[in-house]
Amino acid sequence: MPIDCEDQELLEGFLAETTELLEKLDDDLIALEKASDDPELMNRIFRSIHTVKGASSFLGFDLLVRVTHKTEDVLNRLRKGELQLTSEIMDVVLEATDLVKTLVADIKGGEIVDREIDETINKLIPLLTEQPAAPTPSPAQPVADAPATAAPDAAPTTSETTPPQAEEKTAPEAAPAAAMPPAAPRPAPEAAKKPAPPKGGEKGGDDLSDNTTVRVDVKRLDDLMNQVGELVLERNRMIQLNQDLQGGTSDHILFSEEFGKLAKRMSFVTSELQMQVLKMRMIPVEKVFKKFPRIVRSLARDLGKEVDLQIFGEETELDRSVVDEIGDPLIHLIRNAMDHGLETPDERMAAGKPRTGTLVLAAVHEGNSIIISIKDDGRGIDTERVGRKAIEKGLITEDQLAAMSQREMFDLIFLPGFSTKDKASDLSGRGVGMDVVKTNIKKLNGLIEIKSEKGMGSEFILRLPLTLAIIQSLLVEVEGEIYSIPLASVLETLRVDQREFHVIGGQEVLKLRDMVLPLVRLEQVFNVRRCHDQDNFCYIVVIGSADKRVGLVVTRLVGQQEVAIKSLGKYLANVTGIAGSTILGDGRVALIVDPVGMVDGGEGASGGR
Amino acid sequence: MSNALVPMNANEARTGDHGELIQLVSFSLDNEEYGVDVLKVREIIRMPSITRVPNTPHYVEGVINLRGKVIPIINMRRRFGLIEVEYDKQTRIMVMDVEGELMGFIVDAVSEVIRISSSEIQPSPAVVTSGIDQECIAGVINQAERLLVLLDLQKMFSQDERQLFGNL
Numbered sequence: 001m002p003i004d005c006e007d008q009e010l011l012e013g014f015l016a017e018t019t020e021l022l023e024k025l026d027d028d029l030i031a032l033e034k035a036s037d038d039p040e041l042m043n044r045i046f047r048s049i050h051t052v053k054g055a056s057s058f059l060g061f062d063l064l065v066r067v068t069h070k071t072e073d074v075l076n077r078l079r080k081g082e083l084q085l086t087s088e089i090m091d092v093v094l095e096a097t098d099l100v101k102t103l104v105a106d107i108k109g110g111e112i113v114d115r116e117i118d119e120t121i122n123k124l125i126p127l128l129t130e131q132p133a134a135p136t137p138s139p140a141q142p143v144a145d146a147p148a149t150a151a152p153d154a155a156p157t158t159s160e161t162t163p164p165q166a167e168e169k170t171a172p173e174a175a176p177a178a179a180m181p182p183a184a185p186r187p188a189p190e191a192a193k194k195p196a197p198p199k200g201g202e203k204g205g206d207d208l209s210d211n212t213t214v215r216v217d218v219k220r221l222d223d224l225m226n227q228v229g230e231l232v233l234e235r236n237r238m239i240q241l242n243q244d245l246q247g248g249t250s251d252h253i254l255f256s257e258e259f260g261k262l263a264k265r266m267s268f269v270t271s272e273l274q275m276q277v278l279k280m281r282m283i284p285v286e287k288v289f290k291k292f293p294r295i296v297r298s299l300a301r302d303l304g305k306e307v308d309l310q311i312f313g314e315e316t317e318l319d320r321s322v323v324d325e326i327g328d329p330l331i332h333l334i335r336n337a338m339d340h341g342l343e344t345p346d347e348r349m350a351a352g353k354p355r356t357g358t359l360v361l362a363a364v365h366e367g368n369s370i371i372i373s374i375k376d377d378g379r380g381i382d383t384e385r386v387g388r389k390a391i392e393k394g395l396i397t398e399d400q401l402a403a404m405s406q407r408e409m410f411d412l413i414f415l416p417g418f419s420t421k422d423k424a425s426d427l428s429g430r431g432v433g434m435d436v437v438k439t440n441i442k443k444l445n446g447l448i449e450i451k452s453e454k455g456m457g458s459e460f461i462l463r464l465p466l467t468l469a470i471i472q473s474l475l476v477e478v479e480g481e482i483y484s485i486p487l488a489s490v491l492e493t494l495r496v497d498q499r500e501f502h503v504i505g506g507q508e509v510l511k512l513r514d515m516v517l518p519l520v521r522l523e524q525v526f527n528v529r530r531c532h533d534q535d536n537f538c539y540i541v542v543i544g545s546a547d548k549r550v551g552l553v554v555t556r557l558v559g560q561q562e563v564a565i566k567s568l569g570k571y572l573a574n575v576t577g578i579a580g581s582t583i584l585g586d587g588r589v590a591l592i593v594d595p596v597g598m599v600d601g602g603e604g605a606s607g608g609r
Numbered sequence: 610m611s612n613a614l615v616p617m618n619a620n621e622a623r624t625g626d627h628g629e630l631i632q633l634v635s636f637s638l639d640n641e642e643y644g645v646d647v648l649k650v651r652e653i654i655r656m657p658s659i660t661r662v663p664n665t666p667h668y669v670e671g672v673i674n675l676r677g678k679v680i681p682i683i684n685m686r687r688r689f690g691l692i693e694v695e696y697d698k699q700t701r702i703m704v705m706d707v708e709g710e711l712m713g714f715i716v717d718a719v720s721e722v723i724r725i726s727s728s729e730i731q732p733s734p735a736v737v738t739s740g741i742d743q744e745c746i747a748g749v750i751n752q753a754e755r756l757l758v759l760l761d762l763q764k765m766f767s768q769d770e771r772q773l774f775g776n777l
Binding site for chain 1: 658663672674679680681707710712
């Protein structure tokens with residue numbers, strides 16, 4: 001059924017507002033479960049769902065109204081203290097929110113799908129009458145419920161709520177067995193249904209996060225307009241200068257002087273403009289992070305683990321394009337930490353750790369990059385076991401393993417097809433997840449570092465560029481060809497005499513202070529035809545990724561420049577040692593060196609052709 | 610199935626006398642004339658400065674900056690194993706749309722746009738003497754004075770990509 005709404009603007013407003021409210025709602029609900037006595041939080045939740053209900057009834061979305069109405073009623077009772085929040089109730093409320101999201105996503109898609117909503121509503125309805133009694137549909141537990149069923153019929157009035165509530169409070173302590181029945185009928189069908197709804201919900205949630213529109217601070221927009229105004233003035237000045245020169249009213253000396261000034265101002269204005277636009281593209285990483293409490297909660301329940309998720313630095317801003325891309329890898333890393341990292345409560349007790357595991361998700365700026373870390377206090381990575389598994393799966397040989405450093409062994413978990421699980425479960429074991437992480441992060445020009453101590457936990461550290469579009473780079477010349485090296489990975493540059501090079505096992509190295517630096521000759525990696533006469537002096541650009549260092553041998557350093565990254569297209573996407581391209585001031589294309597590829601392999605030097 | 614260059618395949622061409630009218634851009638390569646569907650050709654440009662890309666197949670000449678977009682350039686002579694010649698005033702790059710991506714192809718010269726009826730397309734002879742891979746040839750057009758070879762670049766590239774990935 002297509003949507004019949006006369007006022008498109010109204011509809012768009014509704015969608016934008018609802019999406020925002022729903023995104024926050026998830027977060028608040030999870031927080032509520034931890035602090036159920038926070039009236040402020042409770043009221044906020046109530047208000048959000050109420051707003052959604054009001055707006056949808058105004059616009060005539062009946063399905064949405066029915067679901068939100070019942071959810072609101074349940075929340076209202078929670079708010080008034082007529083109902084005590086339990087994780088079962090929370091499950092139902094979350095399921096209802098998921099349904100609301102799906103419905104909103106339908107509306108956004110422009111087509112109202114006739115969805116089955118009664119099932120969820122039916123789960124909500126019992127919560128509207130008295131809690132301890134699983135009401136009318138309770139034939140399943142008629143015996144156990146017998147004492148309680150007396151109360152509910154009279155229930156809906158506020159005055160009479162006290163006794164049953166008291167009963168509910170005392171029940172768990174006094175007689176855990178008796179307290180079970182009210183909970184029992186619900187978990188059963190839910191457990192069976194569990195795998196389906198959360199997925200739908202997750203998907204619906206993703207669809208909701210809108211990537212096509214941006215909300216920008218009006219002040220930022222005003223600033224932008226000012227910058228553009230200045231740019232227009234400078235353009236006019238440029239046209240004027242050109243006319244003066246052509247018309248003979250200005251000579252070359254005057255022209256070059258004026259033009260020099262103009263170029264300076266232009267460069268100032270454009271860099272300001274660039275900053276402004278960049279700022280507008282920045283969004284807080286919170287957008288991704290706020291999905292996680294929900295995911296962690298449901299994972300913890302599925303896995304039977306107790307987890308305390310702590311989030312820091314969610315206000316850290318980064319480019320939209322990066323934010324869009326890091327969601328998936330982070331989910332995989334969190335799953336990984338929950339499934340492989342953290343132990344079950346019993347195991348933890350046995351190991352002398354607190355029952356509840358801690359998972360820390362933190363984001364922080366560091367120079368031109370952002371660092372996101374996912375840290376758990378679980379069992380850590382067992383390198384021996386990882387090594388053994390990798391051999392079993394035929395991913396590496398014994399000899400290779402013997403030669404590996406601990407770091408390299410950690411890296412084994414990123415190999416496609418690697419898994420320590422013998423059997424694949426819903427959650428993990430196919431050996432895909434970490435490979436996805438690695439590829440996605442690499443796509444973003446990011447780096448992953450693993451810190452882990454057996455028995456103490458592990459930490460995955462992602463280092464991502466703030467933006468993908470423009471980077472600072474070092475331009476170098478290699479026998480007449482210009483290449484660009486991302487400045488973020490350049491540690492230092494030096495000018496050395498080639499006679500200082502040593503050869504160890506066929507590999508050229510340089511003794512730099514107290515370390516031995518392996519050298520890579522770019523002219524060899526890139527098969528550049530030699531055009532200069534052999535000069536003893538050359539430049540070395542030391543690049544590093546993680547804890548590895550490599551020196552790139554180049555002919556000349558050209559300078560530092562901000563460059564816009566251009567993709568080489570599908571056809572040339574996988575060129576060894578090349579991460580992309582950029583266009584130089586003279587219109588020529590310069591290739592961007594892939595520092596990770598350079599550091600990771602001598603194989604990069606020999607591969608290709 | 611790709612139908613980049615001919616809207617119908619050669620077998621169908623034999624069946625009807627009055628096929629639909631198609632337009633081809635004709636270009637020359639080592640004194641032979643070739644044609645590609647005009648709708649796939651975005652523009653024809655003179656030789657700009659080309660940046661070499663290392664570690665690519667030998668027929669990838671490099672990349673160019675086409676108004677802010679970086680596109681790969683293929684040397685057709687090298688691709689087809691023909692003798693290389695110096696670029697001259699006639700040398701052109703044909704920028705074409707291959708599976709949604711722009712690519713440039715260096716050819717000796719671009720001559721004209723011709724209109725033919727699709728029924729004039731004949732299947733290529735079993736033995737092709739020039740060095741061109743048989744599968745890229747979508748057909749041959751035999752007009753009074755000239756012989757035009759129809760190319761299917763899409764096919765050429767799905768095959769190339771396999772090779773490229775095989776190398777890496």
